[in-house]
Amino acid sequence: MIGIVVVSHSHALATAAVGLAAEMVAEDKRPAIAVAAGLDDKTFGTDAMAVSEAITAVDSPDGVLVLLDLGSAVLSAELALEFVDPDIAERVKLSSAPLVEGLVAAVVTASTGASLDAVIAEANRGLVAKQDHLGETSPVQQAELAAADQVIELALSNEHGLHARPAARLVALVNSFDAAVTLTDLDTGRGPVDAGSLSMVATLNAQQGHRLQVGASGPQAAEALAAINDLATQNFGDDAPAAETSQPASGSGLDVAIGPAVVVEAGVDLSGYTPGDDERGRLDAALSSASVELEHLRDTSTDHGGFFDAHLALLTDRTPLDAIHRAISAGSSAPDAWKQTYDELAARFEGLDDAYQRERAQDVRSVRDRVLRALTGSTSNDETPAGSILVVPELDAATAATLDAAQIGGIAVRAAGTTGHGVIVARSRGIPLITGIGDVAVPTGATVAFDARTGSFEVSPDEAAFRTTIADRLAQREQAVAEADQPAMTLDGRTVEVLVNVGSVQDAVDAHGADGSGLVRTEVLFGDRRTAPTVAEQVERFRAIAAALDGKPITIRTWDIGGDKPLPFLPQDREANPFLGERGIRVFRRRPQLLRDQLEAIRQIAVETPVHVMFPMVTTADEVAWALDELGPRPDGLEVGIMVEVPAAALRIETLAAGLDFVSIGTNDLTQYTTAADRTNSAVAPLADGLDPAVLQLIDHVVRNAGVRVAVCGDLASDPQSAVLLAALGVHELSAVGPQVPLVKALLRQTDLTQVPTAEVLSARDAAEVRQLVRR
Known part of the structure; x- marks a missing residue:
C-alpha cells in the first residue's frame, strides 16, 4: 500500500x-x-x-x-x-x-x-463532484465504461444519500473485486459512473429515496453485486447505533430557581476581532476546534448524540463553506464571512413551510456561534457554573441535552413557547425552566429568580423568600418521591392513574411511582435508526420497557410521524403545510407495511405483558375502522384506543370511540389545532396554551361523550395543577414526564376534586384567568 x-x-x-x-x-x-x-x-x-x-x-x-x-x-x-x-x-x-x-x-x-x-x-x-454540483464545469469525461453483464436495482434509504462516508465504503467494496461496476441514478437519469471512483460516486448526488441501478461485468461481477446489495441493506454502514439507554433525569425537577445569571446574548461579540493575513487559515483552525468539541459532545452524550451529528454536518456543509471561502478571498474577515453566510442559512430555514426544518434554524445558529467563539476566543457555554441560571434567547435541543442537570440552577428562555425541542428535553431531564421572559435586562452575574408556577421572573429578587419557596418545594418533592408508589387517591375518594411518557428504556427505569406507561413514543424509541427495526427488535425493546415498569400496563402509540417529527427510515414527500398533511395514521394508509410489522410486534408482546395500543392523528370513523382491520385478531387483554388530537375527533368522539377501550387526548396537538398556532413558531407560540378555555371545553366534551376511559398524555398532564384540573373534568388517566409523576400524584392526594371550580374554568375569559382559578 x-x-x-x-x-x-x-x-x-x-x-x-x-x-x-x-x-x-x-x-x-x-x-x-x-x-x-x-x-x-x-x-x-x-x-x-x-x-x-x-x-x-x-x-x-x-x-x-x-x-x-x-x-x-x-x-x-x-x-x-x-x-x-x-x-x-x-x-x-x-x-x-x-x-x-x-x-x-x-x-x-x-x-x-x-x-x-x-x-x-x-x-x-x-474537485469534480463539487464543480459539477455548483455547475462550474462539465463533469470529467470518463473512459469508456464496460457494458454491464449483470444488473440489480437498489433503493437508497440513507438519510443524507450517498454522502462521503457511505460513498467511501461503497468505493472500497467495489475495488476489492475483480469487476467493473457502474452506478446510475434512475430518478435523476444521471450516470452510469464508475462505482470504483469516489469523485464519480459523489457526482451522482444520489439522495434518500432514489433508486440506483448497479451494473457489473468481469470475473467477479456476481460476487460484487451480492456484496453491494448486502451493503445497501445495511444502509452502506451508515446506521447509527441503537440507543440502549437514555440520559437519566438528574435535575431537581422543580419549577422555581434562584442563582447568578449567565447571560447568553443573541450572538457573539465580534467588535474586538482584528483580521490578519491568513483569514482562511484562522477559519480552518476554528472549524477544526469546533469539530473536536462537537465530536466530544457527541461521543459523551448518552442519549442525544444525534443532535451533534447534525451539528457536525452543518459545520462541514460544502455549499456555505464555498461561499465563505469566496467572501474571504474577496477581502472579508473570517468571522464576518462566517456570520453572514450562516445568518442567511438560518433565515432560509426559518422561511420554510416544514415545521421540523424551521426548528433547524436553532441548530444553524448554534453552529454559527460555536465557530465564532473559536475565532474570537470567546468562552463557550458547554460548562455553566454550578447553581447558575442560564438566560438564553432561545433553547436549542443540543444545549438542553448537554447541560449538567445536577449542577445547573435553571434556564430562563426569552422566547415564548413550551413545546420546542429544547424545552421538552430540558423538562424531561428535570431542569427548572421558564419560557417567555421577554427582553427584560439581565446583567451577567446578577442574582435572578423565577417561579414557573406563577410565571414570574425577577432580577435582584427577595432571596430569602425564593429560597424559602425552593426549600418548601424540595421538601414537597422529597416527600412526593418517598410516597410515589402510593396510589393517587383524591380526598373525595377518586383514584386517578398516573403514568409516565416513555421515549427510551431509561425513561421507564427512571419513572418513580408510575402506574405504567400511558405513552410509549415508538418514533422516538427507534428514532436513532436509519433502517426500520424488525418485529423481533421491537418486541425486545417493548419487553425491556415492560420489565422496567415491573409488568405494569404500557400504552404503545403506533408510529407518529409528520409535521415536526420525521422518521429517518420512512422518508416523506415535501408538503406545503406538513402539520395539516400526512401525519400519524394518515401516512400508513398508502404505505401500510411498516405499521403492520409494528402491530405484529405489539400482538406478540401483548401475550406476555399488559399492553394497550393507540393510533395517532385519527380524524374519521373510517380511519378507526381501517386501523382495527389492520390490527386484526388480538390477544386477550390487548386494549385498543385512539389519540384525540384534532378538534374534529373531539367533537365526534361518540362515533369514533364506538368499539374502542379508551381514548387518549394529546393536548399539545389539540391545542395548536384549536388555536391555529404553530407550536414551533415563537411568534404565535403564546397562543398555543393548553389551558385556553376552548381547549378545556373540547376535553370536557370528550370526557362526557366518549363512553370509554379517557386519558391525557400531552404536556398538560405533566403540570401538577393542570393535572388536577384534568382529573376534576373527569379524566381517568394522566401520563406525565418521569420527574413530574411523583408531584402529580402528591397533589392529587391532597385535593378534593369536587372543590375545583370546573364550571368557572370552562367559561373563563382566557388561559390567564384559568390559571388564577386553578391556583385559588
Missing part, C-alpha cells in the same frame, strides 16, 4: 484534513500518512527537511504520494526530494490535487490497494 505525505503551511489545517480523511476508511485499512506542516504547531510555513523526514517515514515499495497546499509547499517538497535517498525519491510523486478533497479521495483509493498512478488519478479528480 502506498504512503501519503501532507505538506501544508498550517499544522492545524493538515491535521484536521488527515482526521477527516481517516474517518472514511477503517483503521486497519488506512495507508500510512505523515504530516509536514507549519514551522511548529502555531507558526505558518513549510520546511523541506521536515518534508523529507515525512517521506522517509511512510516510504513504501508501492510508492509515496505527496499532496500540497500552495506556494512554498511545492518548493519545499521539490527540495525535499534532494535530501532523501535516490531510490526513495524515484518512488515519490507530487500531486497538484486539491488538498482536502484530494486527500480524502487518495486515502479511500489507497485503502483498496490501488497503484500509485490510480491513487493520483483519483486525487486529481477530487
Whole structure:
C-alpha cells in the first residue's frame, strides 16, 4: 500500500484534513500518512527537511504520494526530494490535487490497494463532484465504461444519500473485486459512473429515496453485486447505533430557581476581532476546534448524540463553506464571512413551510456561534457554573441535552413557547425552566429568580423568600418521591392513574411511582435508526420497557410521524403545510407495511405483558375502522384506543370511540389545532396554551361523550395543577414526564376534586384567568 505525505503551511489545517480523511476508511485499512506542516504547531510555513523526514517515514515499495497546499509547499517538497535517498525519491510523486478533497479521495483509493498512478488519478479528480454540483464545469469525461453483464436495482434509504462516508465504503467494496461496476441514478437519469471512483460516486448526488441501478461485468461481477446489495441493506454502514439507554433525569425537577445569571446574548461579540493575513487559515483552525468539541459532545452524550451529528454536518456543509471561502478571498474577515453566510442559512430555514426544518434554524445558529467563539476566543457555554441560571434567547435541543442537570440552577428562555425541542428535553431531564421572559435586562452575574408556577421572573429578587419557596418545594418533592408508589387517591375518594411518557428504556427505569406507561413514543424509541427495526427488535425493546415498569400496563402509540417529527427510515414527500398533511395514521394508509410489522410486534408482546395500543392523528370513523382491520385478531387483554388530537375527533368522539377501550387526548396537538398556532413558531407560540378555555371545553366534551376511559398524555398532564384540573373534568388517566409523576400524584392526594371550580374554568375569559382559578 502506498504512503501519503501532507505538506501544508498550517499544522492545524493538515491535521484536521488527515482526521477527516481517516474517518472514511477503517483503521486497519488506512495507508500510512505523515504530516509536514507549519514551522511548529502555531507558526505558518513549510520546511523541506521536515518534508523529507515525512517521506522517509511512510516510504513504501508501492510508492509515496505527496499532496500540497500552495506556494512554498511545492518548493519545499521539490527540495525535499534532494535530501532523501535516490531510490526513495524515484518512488515519490507530487500531486497538484486539491488538498482536502484530494486527500480524502487518495486515502479511500489507497485503502483498496490501488497503484500509485490510480491513487493520483483519483486525487486529481477530487474537485469534480463539487464543480459539477455548483455547475462550474462539465463533469470529467470518463473512459469508456464496460457494458454491464449483470444488473440489480437498489433503493437508497440513507438519510443524507450517498454522502462521503457511505460513498467511501461503497468505493472500497467495489475495488476489492475483480469487476467493473457502474452506478446510475434512475430518478435523476444521471450516470452510469464508475462505482470504483469516489469523485464519480459523489457526482451522482444520489439522495434518500432514489433508486440506483448497479451494473457489473468481469470475473467477479456476481460476487460484487451480492456484496453491494448486502451493503445497501445495511444502509452502506451508515446506521447509527441503537440507543440502549437514555440520559437519566438528574435535575431537581422543580419549577422555581434562584442563582447568578449567565447571560447568553443573541450572538457573539465580534467588535474586538482584528483580521490578519491568513483569514482562511484562522477559519480552518476554528472549524477544526469546533469539530473536536462537537465530536466530544457527541461521543459523551448518552442519549442525544444525534443532535451533534447534525451539528457536525452543518459545520462541514460544502455549499456555505464555498461561499465563505469566496467572501474571504474577496477581502472579508473570517468571522464576518462566517456570520453572514450562516445568518442567511438560518433565515432560509426559518422561511420554510416544514415545521421540523424551521426548528433547524436553532441548530444553524448554534453552529454559527460555536465557530465564532473559536475565532474570537470567546468562552463557550458547554460548562455553566454550578447553581447558575442560564438566560438564553432561545433553547436549542443540543444545549438542553448537554447541560449538567445536577449542577445547573435553571434556564430562563426569552422566547415564548413550551413545546420546542429544547424545552421538552430540558423538562424531561428535570431542569427548572421558564419560557417567555421577554427582553427584560439581565446583567451577567446578577442574582435572578423565577417561579414557573406563577410565571414570574425577577432580577435582584427577595432571596430569602425564593429560597424559602425552593426549600418548601424540595421538601414537597422529597416527600412526593418517598410516597410515589402510593396510589393517587383524591380526598373525595377518586383514584386517578398516573403514568409516565416513555421515549427510551431509561425513561421507564427512571419513572418513580408510575402506574405504567400511558405513552410509549415508538418514533422516538427507534428514532436513532436509519433502517426500520424488525418485529423481533421491537418486541425486545417493548419487553425491556415492560420489565422496567415491573409488568405494569404500557400504552404503545403506533408510529407518529409528520409535521415536526420525521422518521429517518420512512422518508416523506415535501408538503406545503406538513402539520395539516400526512401525519400519524394518515401516512400508513398508502404505505401500510411498516405499521403492520409494528402491530405484529405489539400482538406478540401483548401475550406476555399488559399492553394497550393507540393510533395517532385519527380524524374519521373510517380511519378507526381501517386501523382495527389492520390490527386484526388480538390477544386477550390487548386494549385498543385512539389519540384525540384534532378538534374534529373531539367533537365526534361518540362515533369514533364506538368499539374502542379508551381514548387518549394529546393536548399539545389539540391545542395548536384549536388555536391555529404553530407550536414551533415563537411568534404565535403564546397562543398555543393548553389551558385556553376552548381547549378545556373540547376535553370536557370528550370526557362526557366518549363512553370509554379517557386519558391525557400531552404536556398538560405533566403540570401538577393542570393535572388536577384534568382529573376534576373527569379524566381517568394522566401520563406525565418521569420527574413530574411523583408531584402529580402528591397533589392529587391532597385535593378534593369536587372543590375545583370546573364550571368557572370552562367559561373563563382566557388561559390567564384559568390559571388564577386553578391556583385559588
